[in-house]
Amino acid sequence: MPAETASHTDPTLWLLAVRDHRDRAAFLMLFEHFAPRLKAMLMRGGLRDGSAEDVVQDVMLVVWHKAAQFDPHRADASAWIYRIARNRRIDLARRKPLPEPDALAEPEGSEPDAAHVLALGQEAALLRRALDAISPDQARVLEQAYFEDLPHSRISEMSGLPLGTIKSRIRLGLDRLRRHLNDLRQP
Amino acid sequence: MTAITHHLSDALLDGYVTGCLAQPFAVVAAAHLSLCDACRARAETADMLGGAMLDRIAPADVSQGGRDRMMAALDLAPPPPQPIAASGIFPAPVMQALGGRPPKWRMLGGGIRQVILSADVDGSLRLLYIPPGRAVPEHSHGGLELTLVLQGSFADSEGRFGPGDLEIADDDVDHQPTAGVEGPCICLAATDAPLRFRAMIPRLLQPLFRI
Numbered sequence: 001m002p003a004e005t006a007s008h009t010d011p012t013l014w015l016l017a018v019r020d021h022r023d024r025a026a027f028l029m030l031f032e033h034f035a036p037r038l039k040a041m042l043m044r045g046g047l048r049d050g051s052a053e054d055v056v057q058d059v060m061l062v063v064w065h066k067a068a069q070f071d072p073h074r075a076d077a078s079a080w081i082y083r084i085a086r087n088r089r090i091d092l093a094r095r096k097p098l099p100e101p102d103a104l105a106e107p108e109g110s111e112p113d114a115a116h117v118l119a120l121g122q123e124a125a126l127l128r129r130a131l132d133a134i135s136p137d138q139a140r141v142l143e144q145a146y147f148e149d150l151p152h153s154r155i156s157e158m159s160g161l162p163l164g165t166i167k168s169r170i171r172l173g174l175d176r177l178r179r180h181l182n183d184l185r186q187p
Numbered sequence: 188m189t190a191i192t193h194h195l196s197d198a199l200l201d202g203y204v205t206g207c208l209a210q211p212f213a214v215v216a217a218a219h220l221s222l223c224d225a226c227r228a229r230a231e232t233a234d235m236l237g238g239a240m241l242d243r244i245a246p247a248d249v250s251q252g253g254r255d256r257m258m259a260a261l262d263l264a265p266p267p268p269q270p271i272a273a274s275g276i277f278p279a280p281v282m283q284a285l286g287g288r289p290p291k292w293r294m295l296g297g298g299i300r301q302v303i304l305s306a307d308v309d310g311s312l313r314l315l316y317i318p319p320g321r322a323v324p325e326h327s328h329g330g331l332e333l334t335l336v337l338q339g340s341f342a343d344s345e346g347r348f349g350p351g352d353l354e355i356a357d358d359d360v361d362h363q364p365t366a367g368v369e370g371p372c373i374c375l376a377a378t379d380a381p382l383r384f385r386a387m388i389p390r391l392l393q394p395l396f397r398i
Contacts, residue, residue, distance in 0.1 A: 024258070024261070027258075027261070028254070028258065031254060031257055031258075032254075034241075035249045035253065035254075035257075036246030036247050036248065036249050037241050037242070037244050037246050037247075038241070039246075039247040039249055040244045040245060040246055040247040041241060041244055043247060044244075052247075053249065053250060053253055056249070056253070057253070057256065057257055057260060060257060061257075061260055061261075061264055062267075064261055065264075065266050065267055066267075074231055075231060075234060075235060075238070076235070076238060077238075078238030078239065078241050078242050079231070079234040079235045079237060079238030079239075080234070080238070081238070081241070082234055082237040082238040082240075082241045083234045083237065085241075086204075086206075086237065087206075090205070090206030091206075093206065094206055094210075095210075095309075096210050096309075098206050098213060098217075099210075099213050099214045099217040099218075099280035099283060099284075100217055100279070100280065101217045101218075101220035101221040101227065101278065101279070101280065102221040102272075102273050102278050102279045102280075103279070104227075124235060124239065127235065127236065127239055128239050128242070128243075131239055131240070131243065142236070142240060143240060143244075146236070146237045146240045146241075147240070147244070
């Protein structure tokens with residue numbers, strides 16, 4: 001197995017197969033993995049059983065149609081699908097759809113940066129390990145922020161740089177995030 | 188191009204990713220994220236944690252028919268329509284607010300021009316064109332005002348703002364932005380309340396121009 005794929009999670013490999021080969025078997029694997037989790041997330045966000053399943057279908061259909069925009073240098077499959085589901089849930093609660101920033105594309109013909117992808121995968125794995133170690137109370141706070149907090153009427157208080165900057169900043173940010181989670185663990 | 192030095196605050200970034208910002212502010216935030224790699228990376232890093240949380244959630248049972256419906260939908264559903272893309276200095280969220288057409292500028296006097304993109308209960312969103320070296324009439328406002336530079340620069344009591352820079356002004360900032368001399372300044376401005384001008388005449392004009 002080449003180094004470039006060795007660092008991907010299974011869902012990320014399935015998503016790449018959907019992106020690059022419109023692979024239906026891989027899509028079915030994605031659906032089997034994410035549909036029950038997305039449904040649980042949407043129900044935590046207040047949707048009833050039936051409508052949660054409908055929204056899961058909407059989200060997974062977006063995954064199928066927009067797979068070309070997935071960039072493993074910037075996210076793994078879970079993060080990318082999480083954002084699609086989150087935005088779909090937000091749009092259901094807003095009067096107008098949430099405006100989204102410009103889609104970013106790798107320059108034509110650019111090769112995947114295996115070392116970068118490997119490092120991102122390692123950071124993500126460390127982040128997951130740090131999550132395992134936080135207290136139930138802290139996990140509860142994170143779950144509320146990531147699954148339940150939703151828009152309401154209150155108002156809360158030429159990309160000039162190369163894409164590489166975003167990639168490396170995401171890695172740095174993950175490193176900081178992990179350190180922060182580790183700090184939370186200290187008494 | 189000089190580096191972006193004025194960014195989304197944590198509160199605004201959090202408000203944007205959780206969908207809590209009123210529409211005019213959300214458009215400005217999405218436009219800044221289109222231009223600013225640093226803020227884009229902050230937003231996407233937060234998604235990595237969201238993804239890790241999604242992997243850990245206790246799965247819910249999905250009905251038997253769901254999987255068959257899903258696979259059938261891959262063939263039936265047409266691909267979604269192409270969203271309106273960025274054009275020139277205008278990032279995609281601004282082009283979407285423009286309805287995909289170039290801006291139709293209206294003269295405000297003194298060479299200043301504007302296009303109102305929306306004005307309703309959510310607040311207002313506009314494009315402003317300020318000739319080189321010209322000042323926008325001094326104004327204050329009832330709430331929050333976000334101003335994103337798309338071209339040129341302006342300076343006021345809070346500093347200098349170049350392309351991609353975002354000024355966050357709350358209601359106690361009384362500012363008089365002056366465009367840089369290097370060229371016209373075009374910015375995207377969102378408010379949650381009408382602007383109040385200090386000078387008498389612009390105030391009389393306010394209902395007319397909805398500035």
